[in-house]
Amino acid sequence: MAYFRISFDLDDVIFNLKPLVKEAFKRAGQPYKKQTSWDIASIYDESVCNHLIDLWSDDMLYNMPVLDKRIPYILNSLIANKEMEIFFVTERRLKQPEKTFRQLRNAGINCSFSQVYDMPGLKSDILREIKPDLHFDDSPFVIKGCMEKDVPIVMISNDSTLYNHHLRPYVEYYANLRTALIKKGIYVSQKSL
Numbered sequence: 510m511a512y513f514r515i516s517f518d519l520d521d522v523i524f525n526l527k528p529l530v531k532e533a534f535k536r537a538g539q540p541y542k543k544q545t546s547w548d549i550a551s552i553y554d555e556s557v558c559n560h561l562i563d564l565w566s567d568d569m570l571y572n573m574p575v576l577d578k579r580i581p582y583i584l585n586s587l588i589a590n591k592e593m594e595i596f597f598v599t600e601r602r603l604k605q606p607e608k609t610f611r612q613l614r615n616a617g618i619n620c621s622f623s624q625v626y627d628m629p630g631l632k633s634d635i636l637r638e639i640k641p642d643l644h645f646d647d648s649p650f651v652i653k654g655c656m657e658k659d660v661p662i663v664m665i666s667n668d669s670t671l672y673n674h675h676l677r678p679y680v681e682y683y684a685n686l687r688t689a690l691i692k693k694g695i696y697v698s699q700k701s702l
């Protein structure tokens with residue numbers, strides 16, 4: 510297999526943000542509402558948004574569940590593959606790559622610090638520098654940016670990501686990362702061997 514550079518978004522691709530969002534609604538005393546737009550301030554009221562900000566702490570970050578328990582194992586097999594270079598690229602308010610690195614390690618993902626990018630600037634610009642052969646993301650903003658900047662992209666799109674369904678006609682998408690990696694021939698499922 511050819512040398513292959515692959516990059517991954519974290520939130521709603523590897524990690525599950527839904528428990529955090531549900532908790533914010535609970536604290537605001539409101540029934541949970543699915544995220545239908547990327548701009549949460551336009552769909553959630555101020556009290557929910559404020560609770561979300563309050564909940565975003567180191568503790569929360571280090572205990573955030575993965576979307577699929579098989580994902581750390583799968584990512585570790587890619588990290589261990591000498592023919593691949595793996596990167597984790599996120600765009601968080603904190604812009605502190607050491608925290609993101611610790612979060613990944615806490616989840617059992619054996620990455621090194623040099624594989625983690627969380628820095629100021631547009632993610633699609635950072636990706637243009639990293640030049641992945643393929644990037645996986647759910648953000649409509651990042652997906653559009655990558656399409657404009659010729660960064661090859663696969664979208665993660667499912668019932669929880671209503672905010673990116675409008676891009677389905679324009680970009681290759683799969684419901685989850687494991688399926689996407691298998692369909693792209695990057696990961697071979699043990700069951701299908």
Ligand SMILES: [Mg+2]
Nearest residue numbers: 518520521647
């Ligand atoms: Mg994301």
